[in-house]
Amino acid sequence: MDALTAEHLDREASLRRRYGAAAPSVGPWNETITRLLEHRSVRAYRADPVPAGTLETLIAAAQSAATSSNMQWWSAIAVTDPSTKKALAEIAGGQKHIEQCPLFIAWVADMARNQRISEEQKADFECMPWLETFMVACIDVALAAQNAVVAAESLGLSTVYIGAMRNDPVRVAGLLGLPQRSFVVFGLCVGYAMAEAAGEVKPRLPQGIVLHREHYAVGREAALRSPYDAEMAVFSQRHELQAATWTQRVLNRLGPIRSMNGRERMRTALATLGFEIR
Structure with a gap:
């Protein structure tokens, strides 16, 4: 079997893993597409810390995502303190992987930052309270976080989103010291998967x-x-x-x-x- 044939078969296998018998035919391809198709959520982590500088790299990737009108409506809070992770795990219905992972990132729809500009500049931001603005903030969060996930997986790390932060947004905000007009849209576990949890x-x-x-x-x-x-x-x-x-x-x-x-x-x-x- 030549290299081109083996490569094509590998790509077909990636599509079959994602779609089963309904897999589409192989199209244009590269290593990024392979990594995207291999994504899976991981819910058990080793205690090994992520390498120094990993968090900053993930945030750089996140800040490189598209953002509506460059408003950059999000913030991220890195959580490593065991007691805080334990409390967040309780809010999430006892999801132990929140406690296990060496790095937990809370992704915040942050309308407070631009509200501070309104107050600083003594300008009335009439567009702030509308549903459209809130939707844009949440979309910005999702785009940024997904960039971070792709970056993390490219570094050999595993992830899982934690939507259960929305079970009690007020308590989460209190734990993380959020200002008014900000809330955690979801969390993200980041770390190295236990061998049996690779899934x-x-x-x-x-x-x-x-x-x-x-x-x-x-x-x-x-x-x-x-x-x-x-x-x-x-x-x-x-x-x-x-x-x-x-x-x-x-x-x-x-x-x-x-x-x-x-x-x-x-x-x-x-x-x-x-x-x-x-």
Whole structure:
């Protein structure tokens, strides 16, 4: 087998790991695409610290993400103190990997910084309280954090996002000393995976469900979802996950209000944190 054939087979294998039998054909490729397709969430970490300068490198990558009108609506708080991580793990429903990971990063939608400019310059920022501005801040956070994740994985580190910081945004803000008009959108565990926790790539929906051409179409969605559900059932059985199929996961997550774990009170929490969203 020549090198080109082996390379093509490796790329096909990457796509099959991500899509199973519904994998698309191999297109343009490079090492970045390989790393993106190999992403998986890791929930068990060794105690080894990350190398000196890693945090600053990840933040440099994050600050290189797109940001709407260069407003840079986010901040990041690096947490290494065991007691703080323990409290954050409790808020997240006992997710022990928050305590295990050597570096936990809280990603903050930070409208406080620009509010301080409003006060400093004695200028009324009429655009601040609108839903659009709040949405832009949250989008900025997500774009920045994902850049950091890609950078971390390129360095051999593993990660997992912690959306459960939104279970109790007010308590999280208190633990981290956040000013009014700022809140943690999600956290991020960073570290070296335990060997047994490296996991495998989780299958995603077929591109035929998420990729539309020229207009939105749902005609084949149910037919395409059926084999994906079967694939996820096998994956779930291998990993002892509660929801067997993807459809069942959707039903479990979006059906009962208790599955929100307190996040149904988000509007009230945001008001407490000083956000006025019109």
